[in-house]
Amino acid sequence: MFIQVGVYKFAKKRVAFRCDYCRHCGRETMSVADRSFNFLHLYWIPILPLGFRTEWRCAVCGQDPHRDTVASRPMKIIVAALLLMIVLTFWYPVFFPVSLPNNSLQIWGLRIGVAVLFILSVRWIRQDSTASLQQELPGVQPYNQSTCPFCHGTLMYEFEGAKCISCDVEHRPLKSKSQDLTFS
Secondary structure: OOOOEEEEEEEEEEEEEEEEEEOOOOEEEEEEEEEEEEEEEEOOEEEEEEEEEEEEEEOOOOOOOOOOOOOOHHHHHHHHHHHHHHHHHHHHHHHOOOOOOOOOHHHHHHHHHHHHHHHHHHHHHHOOOHHHHHHHHHHOOOOOOOEOOOOOOEEEEOOOOEEEOOOOOEEOOOOOHHHHOOOO
């Protein structure tokens, strides 16, 4: 018997938009922020209120535009650990001789090949994929129209962005790295 657990998203509403770079699409797109009230559910019965949450998604593909498209760090570590176990299995007879013949060319090819794969997996873990996003974000062109892209209402510009007078959707432009580090 399986336990059915998940998150319900009630009262989902579009609250903001911005021009952004989507890693899934690999290009500049518009991102939309949806706000919802989330509940943890068990067997489709809401159990625990989790509160309001705002999530950004690409208007083209529907994915989180800044989420890494390659494997997560824990998954990379699991792959490297599995490869390490295979390396140790292949190299064990070299350091602790057993009665099996271990000088054949195929065995040595496997030993060296798996060792190389392990070294490459360690380099893969160290790879920083956030650097490519930080290179792409400054090139994103800001939204410079005076109408809302959803209802075509007039945008009223404020200090950091704009707000549509018809549908109350805000324009929240991307912040530069220096603006993210300032505290007020």
